[in-house]
Amino acid sequence: MIVVMSPQATHEQTELASALLRENGLTPVPAKAAGATLLVSEGTGSPELSASVERSAGVERVVVVPGAQRLTSRTYHPEDTRVTAGGPDGSTLGGPGFLVIAGPCAVETPQQMSTVVDVVAEAGAGMLRGGAFKPRTSPYSFQGLGVSGLALLAEQRMRTGLPVVTEVVAPADVERVAEESDMLQIGTRNMQNFALLREAGASGRPVLLKRGMAATIEEWLLAAEYLMQMGNGDVVLCERGIRSFERSTRFTLDLSAVAEAKRLTHLPVIVDPSHSTGQPHLVGPMSLAAAACGADGLLIDVHTNARGALCDGAQALDAPQFTELMDRLRPVVEAVGRTLARPRSRSLAQV
Amino acid sequence: MIVVMSPQATHEQTELASALLRENGLTPVPAKAAGATLLVSEGTGSPELSASVERSAGVERVVVVPGAQRLTSRTYHPEDTRVTAGGPDGSTLGGPGFLVIAGPCAVETPQQMSTVVDVVAEAGAGMLRGGAFKPRTSPYSFQGLGVSGLALLAEQRMRTGLPVVTEVVAPADVERVAEESDMLQIGTRNMQNFALLREAGASGRPVLLKRGMAATIEEWLLAAEYLMQMGNGDVVLCERGIRSFERSTRFTLDLSAVAEAKRLTHLPVIVDPSHSTGQPHLVGPMSLAAAACGADGLLIDVHTNARGALCDGAQALDAPQFTELMDRLRPVVEAVGRTLARPRSRSLAQV
Amino acid sequence: MIVVMSPQATHEQTELASALLRENGLTPVPAKAAGATLLVSEGTGSPELSASVERSAGVERVVVVPGAQRLTSRTYHPEDTRVTAGGPDGSTLGGPGFLVIAGPCAVETPQQMSTVVDVVAEAGAGMLRGGAFKPRTSPYSFQGLGVSGLALLAEQRMRTGLPVVTEVVAPADVERVAEESDMLQIGTRNMQNFALLREAGASGRPVLLKRGMAATIEEWLLAAEYLMQMGNGDVVLCERGIRSFERSTRFTLDLSAVAEAKRLTHLPVIVDPSHSTGQPHLVGPMSLAAAACGADGLLIDVHTNARGALCDGAQALDAPQFTELMDRLRPVVEAVGRTLARPRSRSLAQV
Amino acid sequence: MIVVMSPQATHEQTELASALLRENGLTPVPAKAAGATLLVSEGTGSPELSASVERSAGVERVVVVPGAQRLTSRTYHPEDTRVTAGGPDGSTLGGPGFLVIAGPCAVETPQQMSTVVDVVAEAGAGMLRGGAFKPRTSPYSFQGLGVSGLALLAEQRMRTGLPVVTEVVAPADVERVAEESDMLQIGTRNMQNFALLREAGASGRPVLLKRGMAATIEEWLLAAEYLMQMGNGDVVLCERGIRSFERSTRFTLDLSAVAEAKRLTHLPVIVDPSHSTGQPHLVGPMSLAAAACGADGLLIDVHTNARGALCDGAQALDAPQFTELMDRLRPVVEAVGRTLARPRSRSLAQV
Known part of the structure; x- marks a missing residue:
């Protein structure tokens, strides 16, 4: 009740x-x-x-919601929720537009950021991604630039007018990251880091919640419930692959979960084809599939120098690959009655 | 070598x-x-x-094929293989067309068959499916009509000109099933039933090979290799979901495997959204996703009276659902540069 | 009912x-x-x-069995079923004894068989294993000696008085394999090969039914039901690992399934620590664990020349490793109130 | 290096x-x-x-460690590490003793604590467990008593001389929890909460690190590396089940991982049979199996009034079940050459 x-x-x-x-x-x-x-x-x-x-x-x-009593439930809130990042002139997820969020896995240098951001903005991305705080399996791997990475991201936001989303990994960092970005990302390893969820839920910023790699759809929605319970209705779900026995992809992308989540909840749902498949040649087909099955957007790794990337370069698309993907994506997005979304601040003519 | x-x-x-x-x-x-x-x-x-x-x-x-020495390998045979069922005027998988195979899970009565087949033929399916021999988890479940079911299938083939595919579960039945149908189906539980694969490979009929619910892509291709090694090049692969921890779908449909298989092999690859998801409301979104990511066709359960179905009625689409799906499928198929396929014997004008 | x-x-x-x-x-x-x-x-x-x-x-x-109506159900048959292989003087599974079945993965040569069988008989094994028909993932791998392998197995049975179990992979081979061995093995890839189950159930021989690598406990018991429904009550279940995301073992050995199966059914349950872990150094610890948690026996690969083995040599124990395992196993078996079983025909004094 | x-x-x-x-x-x-x-x-x-x-x-x-350069590697530190909780007179994990840690899932009331603790201390447990901060899948479930729960735990420690382990879920709580307990527990959902690991690693307290429910053994050891890298060598690993397709147990207990982790690392490894199986009737068999395969201890939920438990009562043993388990455990522990461990402060005669 x-x-x-x-x-x-x-x-x-x-x-x-x-x-x-x-x-x-x-x-x-x-x-x-x-x-x-x-x-x-x-x-x-x-x-x-x-x-x-x-x-x-x-x-x-x-x-009285039949079954579970949930703020995330479509029974409680039948209409699609629209989440806008970057203020009134920002980019919207969950409406008729289909939003492509793109950028490097990790923020590394001003030069890297400019190059990648020019490519993705030109090709039609509606929002930027880039990690300043990187959760890494090994303590000996590159952990991100931290606060100085946030500044590099903010610079690109100013330069392009595209809102940015970036990951936050510790409750103590939430306030700072919320100040310097338009949307907070909670990563797959932190989907049930409830202290972090509560802090992010209280931040006032939209939150992108990745599905835990071993989380059921039910558990994913309950993690979103932690965010909503703190008064934050601006939650976007992101399917990014689950652990299975199949070894030719890094994770098993579960697109049925996208369609099922769209049925159960009013929140927008997007797909990360880069980290799920772990292979550039699968990013294209899975992006088209995501658009066709009803996802509200994509989160894609792009790099202009994948070999030198300090983090996860292996699965990132290079500039020509990303541009080609956007060209193949448009007709599929339109075939399901949507259009590629851009922030209101950039006229569609620019695309 | x-x-x-x-x-x-x-x-x-x-x-x-x-x-x-x-x-x-x-x-x-x-x-x-x-x-x-x-x-x-x-x-x-x-x-x-x-x-x-x-x-x-x-x-x-x-x-000399770098890596594995395989008849299924695209390195050995770079062009897409086209598999035609039902003779020269039949239906083709693996070419520019996208083929929808539809019908009831199990063949039950002449009346049931006519009703379902009229619906799917009218809506644009290019081939019929229907099980006469049903592999069932419990010995106390309906096991199919057997030989008399084959006759009912053959009747529909005559009536409509649509080729039929049906499952074979025992080596001793292969010859009989091959005589009465256009394509043999090897089910997920028999993907590594090597005695059955060898018999089917020697039958001269095209074979639809479903992926084992716990099979890696590599193991799936090696099962196809058993068929090809017997001299049968007419093999079609079918992704039908794998076992994972997620419980809201019956299996986890692995669409990345479709794109990966298309890269590794020259054989056609289709998708079964019915048995994988186990839920009618997910069949539509997953069908569109399959078409978008490069699958060559679909295998869909349709029933006109799902409640009374003796087998797996739960996931079947009813007539209006199937017709609506075909209408939503056309623009997506065209967005990726293909068209819905029909047997040559039925002019496209009829659709 | x-x-x-x-x-x-x-x-x-x-x-x-x-x-x-x-x-x-x-x-x-x-x-x-x-x-x-x-x-x-x-x-x-x-x-x-x-x-x-x-x-x-x-x-x-x-x-009237509450819940499922099953011949395998402990509700229908509360006492433990004892399955004896090799006639009245043979070896028993499911009684107070704990039976170790050991031998090479594949039967290769008379010399190999004698050497391995001497080692395992000497060390206290109560039954022999060895594959004549090998189901192999690739058609280009060694497929077993077939009928001539059965003869080599039968020779060892005569020589040592130890009963033998061997795999059967095709319905057409069941009669022949049943004649030449004491127990039929149905492998993990054939657990739902219902034509094979029916034939094996009708053979009159005890059957060792391995769990499918993606089968739930429920499905495993229903496969046993196929055997029992044909009038064959002599069924032994064998846990051999399931598919999971963990990659450091070949499969994930599910010992909880052993305890759960013992609770649900009256049939004996044994464990294969060799094929599940795929690594010799894990066979010992998992054998002790299996004995401790209530399994009725083990199925272990032993080889005296693992490097030259034509099949799965990697996980087999060598002679000293198997002998050491038997020495470590005895106190654990006794700690749970059982003893190592031998065929009645070999006096315990011999051990 | x-x-x-x-x-x-x-x-x-x-x-x-x-x-x-x-x-x-x-x-x-x-x-x-x-x-x-x-x-x-x-x-x-x-x-x-x-x-x-x-x-x-x-x-x-x-x-120079061949392969990975790791503080957790047995190559770097060949001898077993012993971790003692509760000061010089405390309880030791990783030595010849086998330590049973037991108590309620969640700390609820002084009365509940006394009753449960009397049972487990009497039956031979060597350390107490009890959650004050509970990570819960739903925000609407009981989240633990928090700080007041810590006080109840500390009271039992004083009363019995048994050290206590309790979970910490937020970096900000680490200092407080470290003050009031003898060992910090990092739960399965936080295994890759790197901010929490760093804080716990710097706390000076021994840490019990549960395996993530979707973590490979490799990832589990790398999480332990985060703790050790902060200067904390007192790390205990705890296997608690992984996600698989099997639905009759809550998780799939992976005992092979215990044997494999013991081989790869010098750290103690224990097993949680309660949360992994989720069913009291499987806790006994899996405890015996854990002891047999080389685990250094157990972590068991005990409740004296499971129906009224605010958290996870379903899988807890009641008093007679726990006492019976300890009686069955002793001979198995001795069969593998070990003894049940108790804190030095309680003479073994008391047991």
């Missing part, structure tokens, strides 16, 4: 409604959405309880 | 070439292709050996 | 009982056990139906 | 050695072990470089 308090409800009114739920065997947990306080309980309670809570002072309405 | 004997080579010449290979540490295994005998060895041998074998009597040429 | 007909029941009486079940919505499938005909239906039917069937002529009793 | 600086080395000497490595193409990362600074590089460098570095001022010795 989800109890929506009115924006004018007092603290006491919220406490009273909460007590009423507890007396009836539910365990309400407070959440925030669009300025209002919500009380979310896993159980559904009786119709009598719903009626009684709805009559309590300060309660605006009671929503 | 693959040694191609000339069609006029005598048995003695083949034996001599084989002995020469064995003396040099290889273990040649005979295979047949396009009327010629091949001697296939896993190793590559030395350039001197190649030269020496090439000079032997009855040897037409020597092919 | 399982209806047990009396051994004296006529065909008409069985037909009448069957008709009564069908009229009440069940779909009885005939099976045989201990000389009697059974009618097994998946559903439970009503108490009234049970009573009414029980009063029918020729019906001995009606068993 | 691992360069061990002498304890008296100056900062400048360390910098110079580091520069020398970098000039030769390596990327040394500083680590601490037993009071000395180490410079760890993934590459091995040339023999000339080793010699030259070894002659540099302040360098004590150079270790």
Whole structure:
């Protein structure tokens, strides 16, 4: 049961409604959405309880979602949620547009950034990606430039007008990363880092939540619930491959999960064909497949000098490959009734 | 090393070439292709050996495939192989057309067959499917009509001109099933039933080889190699989902495997979105994704009365769902430069 | 519902009982056990139906198993089943003894067989293994000696008094293999080769059923049900590892499945630590673990010249490793209240 | 290459050695072990470089580990590492003793703690477990008592003399949890939460590192490397099941990974049979198997009132089950040449 308090409800009114739920065997947990306080309980309670809570002072309405009681549920919120990064003139995920986010795996040098960003902006990407904080399996691998990487990213944002998304790996870094970017990325290894989710949920920035490599769709949506429960409705899900026995790809890209997630939740869902397949020659086919099956966008690694890349260069597309992919992507995106999205600040004519 | 004997080579010449290979540490295994005998060895041998074998009597040429020595390898046969079922006026897989094979999971009654076949033929399917022999997990489940089911299938073939594919589960049934159908299907549970593969490979009929639910791409191609080694070049691969931890779909459809298989082999590759996802609402999105990523066709369960189906009714599309899918499929197929295929005997105007 | 007909029941009486079940919505499938005909239906039917069937002529009793209606179910048959291979003086699985089955992966030469068999018999193995028909992933790998391999196995059985188990891969070979061995092995790739299961179930020989590498415990037990339904109660289950993402072992040995299978079924359960781990240094620890968790025996690859082995030499133990393993195994077997089993024909003093 | 600086080395000497490595193409990362600074590089460098570095001022010795350069590697440190929790009179993991750590999944009330702790202490456990901070898949599930739970744990430690291990989920909590417990637990969902690993590694407390549910053995050891690189050599690995397709257990317990990890690393390895199987009836068999295959201990959930448990009560053993397990465990532990361990402060006579 989800109890929506009115924006004018007092603290006491919220406490009273909460007590009423507890007396009836539910365990309400407070959440925030669009300025209002919500009380979310896993159980559904009786119709009598719903009626009684709805009559309590300060309660605006009671929503009983069949099955799980979730802020991420399409039952609770039937329309597609649109998430815009980079302010009112920014780029939107989850609407009629199909957004391609592209850039290098890791931010390395000003020169590298300019070159890659020119390529992806020219080819039609609607947003930039690039890692300043890199979670690495080995402590002896390059861990990212950290704060100085953020500055390089911000520079490219200024130069191109394209919003940027970048990963955050520690709760203590959230505030800083939120200041210097347009969207926070939670990586696959941190999908159930609940301390990080809570901090990101409270940051006020849109969040890109990658699916854990061993997470079920259910667990992925519950991780998104942690973000939404902190009052952050701007959550974008990203399928990036799961662990299976197949060894010719780095992970097994689960596109059924994209279609299933779109059915279960109102949040936008995008696909990372680079880290899932781990091989440039599969990025193209999987990008087209993602667009065809209803994904709202892509997250693609691009590099202009893959051999020298300090991080995961192996799966990145080079400039001609990315440009060719964008050309092949357009007709497929249009075949499913959408168009490639760009930030409002860049006229479509430029593309 | 693959040694191609000339069609006029005598048995003695083949034996001599084989002995020469064995003396040099290889273990040649005979295979047949396009009327010629091949001697296939896993190793590559030395350039001197190649030269020496090439000079032997009855040897037409020597092919050294870097890496594995395979009849399925695109290195050995760079052009796409086209497989036609149903004779010269039949339906082709692996060419510019995209072929939709559709029908009920199991053949049940004449009435059921007519109704379903009318729907799929009308909507644009290019080939019929239907199981007469059903491999079932439990011995207490419906095992198919057997031989009488084959007759019902043959009837629909006559009535519509659409070729039919049907599963064979025992070596002893291969001859009979080959007589009454246009293409043999080897199911996921039999992908490594080598006795069955050898019999099917010798049948002279095209074979649809489903990927084992726990088979790597490499193992799948090696199973196809068993078929080709018996002289049967008309092999079509079918991705149908692999086992993973995700429980919201019956299997995890691995579309990366389609793109990867298309790169590694010259054989056509199609996708079964019905048995992989196990849910009708995912069949549509996964069909579009399969077409976008380069698959050569689809294998779809359709039923006009899913609740009463004796076998796997749960994932079948009903008539309106299938018709709608075909309508959504056309623009995606065209966006990747292909068209929906039909047997030559049915003019495209009919569609 | 399982209806047990009396051994004296006529065909008409069985037909009448069957008709009564069908009229009440069940779909009885005939099976045989201990000389009697059974009618097994998946559903439970009503108490009234049970009573009414029980009063029918020729019906001995009606068993209603809560949940699935299965011949493999411990609910249907609470006591442990003991399976003896090699006649009354043979080796028993499923009793208080713990049986080690050992030998080479593939039968190759008389010399190889004598050497390996001397080692394993001396060290305390209670049964021999060795493959004459080898299912191989590649058609270019050694496929076993076939019928001549069976003769080499039979020779060792005569020489040592140890029963032998060997794999059968095609329905057409079952009769021959059953004549020349004491127990038929169904391999992991054939666990759902239902034509082969039916033939093996009808052979009259005990059957060792390996778990499919992607089979759930439920599916494994249903494959055993195919064997039992043909009247063969002498079925031994063998856990041999499942496919997972972990790459440092060939498969992931699932010992929980051993304990769970022992709980669900009355059939003996053994473990193959050789093919599951694929590495000799893990065979010892996993053998001890299997004994500790309640397995009834082991199936171990031993070779005296692993480098030259034509098949899977990599994971086989050499003579000193196998002897050391047997020495470490004894105290663990005794710690769980069992002893190492030997065929009755070899006095324990010999060990 | 691992360069061990002498304890008296100056900062400048360390910098110079580091520069020398970098000039030769390596990327040394500083680590601490037993009071000395180490410079760890993934590459091995040339023999000339080793010699030259070894002659540099302040360098004590150079270790070149074949393959990966790792502090966790048994090649670098061949003897078993012993980790003692709870001070000099505490409990030791990794020596000849086999340590059973037991307690409730979550700390709930003083009454619950006393009851459970009395049971496990009486039955022979050598250390206590109990969660105060619980990482939960759903934000609406009980998240643990937090700081007040730590106090309840500390109380039991005082009362019984048994050391305690408890989970920490956020870098900001590490200091507090380290003060109030004897060993920090990093859970499966946080195995690659590198910010948390670094903080825990710097805490000075022993750390119990659970394997990620989708982590390879290699990735698990690299996570331990993060801890060791911070100067913390007291790391204990805990296998707790991996994600697979099998659905009758919550996870698939991978005991081969225990034997393999013992071979690759000098760190102690224990097993959690409770969370892996998720079912009380499998905890016993898997505990015995773990002891037999070479694990150094167990981590077991015990509850005296499982139905009322706020967290994961389903898989916990009740008092009689735990006592029976300890009785069955002793002979198996002794069969592999070990004994049940207790803290030095409790005389063995008490058991």
